[in-house]
Amino acid sequence: MEISQALEHSQPGLVKRLTTATRQHQLNYRSEQTYLHWISRFVLFHDLTDPALLKADDRRLYLDYLTAQVKVSRARLNQATQALAFLYSEVLTTPETPAAA
Template sequence: MDIPTPIPAQPTRFLDKVRSFIRLRGMAYKTEKTYLFWIKRFIRFHGLQHPEAMGSAEVEAFLSHLVLQANASVSTQRVALNALVFLYREFLSQPLDDLKFEQSRKPAKLPTVFSAEEASSVIRNLSGDYRLVAMLLYGSGLRINEALRLRVKDVDFDMQQLIVRSGKGGFGVRSPVDESF
């Protein structure tokens, strides 16, 4: 399990300030890690210049570099763009101008997924807690962390609903869709 990096009460380092800002906004820890990764990579790409000393031109150069030299996919470039837009617009309060950069044309790969029969076969060969979690994931569309955080009081058998707490996008209720197991 990931443990968030400790931050000083009064952060002085730039990245600690960004980390603190993200946590105060209640963003997911995975988002924090991803954004900080791309912010660090952007800073390194520009020879350790401080982001306040850079702007749209440097962001455009970095995003174009990801496609032209690093062969990044559309989604990778989009995540980097989101991290930098967040950094400039939200944290530094310096919205970026209309960005013009080389966009990735790398075709998106379709994920390989189980058919219903394959999923049923896998689940039938599991037992105990593993089977229960697999059935919840498949039958309700829960994410792994959402399933692992479920508590007994989150399961409503009468209404056939699950209460999802701290899920992506906030609080929600899900109804299982497949009871064939």
């Protein structure tokens, strides 16, 4: 499954909403692609569950997985954290609760 397909499967129209939000915030194309990447991995990690149904604990679980199992660098973990914060604050427009990094 292609990364953008995972997002569409979890919530139809999510890729377009995410792309629109990144462009409204004048993020560059590379940032947009990075956010798509981390958000898609988040959705895949949670078996294509609609991200609107996932809670702060689910975000923490994913970030802990990236740290402990995947062993991503601090910079990559920050990217993932920022991508999720953007998703929940700007795309899904739910209050952002801080995720443990």
